[in-house]
């Protein structure tokens with residue numbers, strides 16, 4: 065009897081976090097969130113692809129338009145590669161390693177109140193995957209080392 069209970073408890077504690085993460089998908093959670101908070105400046109037809117954005121950043125910044133984030137594929141470019149960690153650097157609340165206590169400049173768009181911003185950030189982080197929210201780039205820059213293979217492997221990004 066006791067052993068059975070222990071087994072059940074162990075199973076529940078091991079499975080629960082996995083399920084919590086499983087449930088966050090691009091289609092169900094991330095796409096609606098970006099639509100609501102970001103697409104005004106980050107969606108076609110006005111917004112360029114990330115590659116086009118990079119070709120003439122000054123022009124796009126002046127127009128107050130950012131790179132497209134309105135499909136799964138466009139978004140993943142700014143999470144995984146080649147603009148590794150761009151989403152994390154811009155949306156971080158300043159508490160991650162290498163943020164130096166400073167929130168990313170897109171964090172403010174995640175909600176009107178800090179509560180709303182924190183809730184949306186938590187969903188974003190869960191979608192990226194536990195241990196996958198890193199501000200590093202593929203290559204080292206300044207004091208920030210390059211992302212490791214182990215860190216990269218944590219990305220889940222479920223569609």
Ligand code: HEC
Nearest residue numbers: 101102104105125128129130142147150151154170173174
């Ligand atoms: C009012 C317009 C506006 C809104 C709303 C907005 N952004 Fe931006 N975003 C910009 C502009 C303009 C740039 C380019 C200038 C810059 O790099 O800061 C940018 C840049 C970015 C970048 C960096 C691209 C790069 O060069 O690596 C990311 C990532 C980003 N935004 C994500 C988001 C997310 C996610 C949201 C929603 C939570 C959001 N933005 C909401 C205008 C906006």
